[in-house]
Amino acid sequence: MKEFIVVPKYLWDGSAAAVAEHQAVLIRDGVVAKIGGKEQLTAEAPSAQLMENEDWLMLPAFVDAHDHGRGMSPVSFGAPDQALEMWLQDLNKLPAIPHYTACYYDGIRLASCGVGTVLHSHNPNDFSKIKDEMIATARGYKDAGVRSILCPLYLDQNKRIYYNRDQFIASLPEPLRTSFAAGIRDQIMTMDQYLELVEAIRDGLKEEIAQGWVEIQLHPNGGQWCSDGALLRMKEYALAHGMNIHLHLLETQYQAEYAQRTWGKSFIKHYQDIGFLGSWVSFAHAVWLDEEDLQLIAASGARLVTNPSSNLRLRSGTFNMRRAAQLGLHCGIGLDGCAFDDDQDYLREIRVAWLNNRHNGVDGNVPYLDVLKMATSGGASVAASQLSPGVIREGANADFVCVSLNKIFSPYTDPGLDPLAILVQRATRDSVELTFVNGVQTWEKSETFRNKEAQAEKQICDVIRQLRAADDGKRDNSVLLAHVHDFYAK
Incomplete structure (x- = not known):
């Protein structure tokens, strides 16, 4: 003992x-x-x-309630901060860093600023190897001393462009038109295959799950990227297996516009109508919510996760923290791999979240205890199993x-x-x-732990240099980005 x-x-x-x-x-x-x-x-x-x-x-210990385990910021690879819809097009510059290496390094940096649990939204290097990647991810975090909520992604529509994609492709000049169209594959796997993948990941990590180091959640990548049929199938599976669902939602104004053009109402109202909204789901970013959306979320018990530095850096907007606090919503804070200074400093992220709420002036204050609860028990509530308690209490x-x-x-x-x-x-x-x-x-x-971090940093940098020797990542996306800009601007 x-x-x-x-x-x-x-x-x-x-x-x-x-x-x-x-x-x-x-x-x-x-x-x-x-x-x-x-x-x-x-x-x-x-x-x-x-x-x-x-x-x-x-x-x-703090809960990083939405992150990607990249290990290194996209800025390091010539993908500068800009509006999300343009930034996503630039991610083809990133090297395929092995997930153990990236998450071990990220995990050490998270532990160094008091984080005990991270929700990991997975970006695959190879869709055919997601199971192995997720097992490596969990073990990288665990070896760093951090619990992980693993979210293997699923999407089946609207890859790269949300709306009127055929019209957008037709507007591109050749040869960009052909190469852009060839790179689109909306549905990488069927829903049956996805659920089999989830079960295989759970089986591969059963020891870590039993020890309380890992939880698996279903992860439709985002509202505009996943069909209603897929979402409802996930809900059915999640409820049957005691799991939660986590997705990106309403990060940008263009995503809000997508919902209006598709259903004539917001994502949240649509999800309420189809029966997807409930305590089993959490939404990352959640910037473009109106008052009715917030009321529906409060009534449903769904969770929200704000990503304040990311929302600033990618020109997405600001989270309505004051109203969320007034309504008693369960909210967490996530770094999203886009901490303000590219340093994964969660304590600074707490401050950015506290200061960067939508309300200004004499009624703009949010109690500091509210944001600390978001960083602890609020983030912990995102997990179905209460993987981390988010409180210090007996038992x-x-x-x-x-x-x-x-x-x-x-x-x-x-x-x-x-x-x-x-x-x-x-x-x-x-x-x-x-x-x-x-x-x-x-x-x-201490010197021991600082040496551990330095060794992990050297390891990831050595791996990146090896990857860059094979592919320097030089991509001229300027013509595509100009077309993407004009498409969304109009």
Whole structure:
């Protein structure tokens, strides 16, 4: 039996209205066994290792509720930030980094800023090898010390262009017209084949799933990319197997326009009409929602995930956080592989989410506790199995982070200010002292862990250089991008 006691200066359990002082946490075999005073817990477990530091603020490990495990930003490969519909056309410049390598490196960076769980929206290198890629993905994250919610993608329509695609293709000059059309294959697999794939992934990762390191979700890639028939089949399967569904939705104004042109109503109203909207589904981005959409989501129990840096970088818009908070929606925060400074710093992402909400002026404020709950219990609610608890409570898995008070209070802060407020305003990954997942230390600000990160960084860079020796990734997409721009602008 492995047990230890953490004694921070302040403890926030993820649900209370304020931090607690003079509280310690007894962790036994990866689970929070008891919360109480230091003397009480040391008397109860006299042989437990004592981890005590007056510099620590202890809180639940964060949940990165939507990401892609790219390992390296597209900017590194000549795919600069621009509107999503144009940016997607540039992703053919990216090298096919092995998923274990990318997710191991990403996982270490996530652990270094207090993340314990990541929802991974999978971009395949090879559609014929998705099962092997997903197993490698899960093991990369696990070896880095991060739980993963794995989402193997499915699409069956509208690849590359959402609406009037034939008209768009006809407008292209040759030889671009022929090459663009040849690259389109909407349905890579049937729905039967997709569900068989999901079962094969679950079987290949049954040990990791049983250990609480992995969950599998169904993943229609996005509303405009998946037919109603596919969505309803996924819902039927998900409900029968106790699974959740996760998809990109309403990231851009053009996606909102697609719904209006297709059904004469929004995606959310359409999904309500066909019976797809419910507590089994979560939507990433969710920027272009109107008041009725938000009311329907609140009534249905569906979850939302905001990706604030990504939405800024890809010119998508801003999430209506204030209204979502007023309605009590279950919301998480995801990095989307597009953190503000290409550094996967989740603590900075919390701040971007808090500041970049749609409302301005005197009524624009969102309580900082709301955004911290989004980063913890809100993100955790996206998982069907509650893979990570998102709170520190007795009986829950011991997923937590300790942040340095000296770092967030430096260079000066008045005594008596709420450390949670200062954390939201100032914290970065440099503030993180320790991260634990399942009671296992996955990060410490030490030479050992920094060397581990440096080695992972060297490994991924070496792999990229090898891939670039075979294909330098030089693609001149300028003519295509000009046509895509004009098509959506009109």
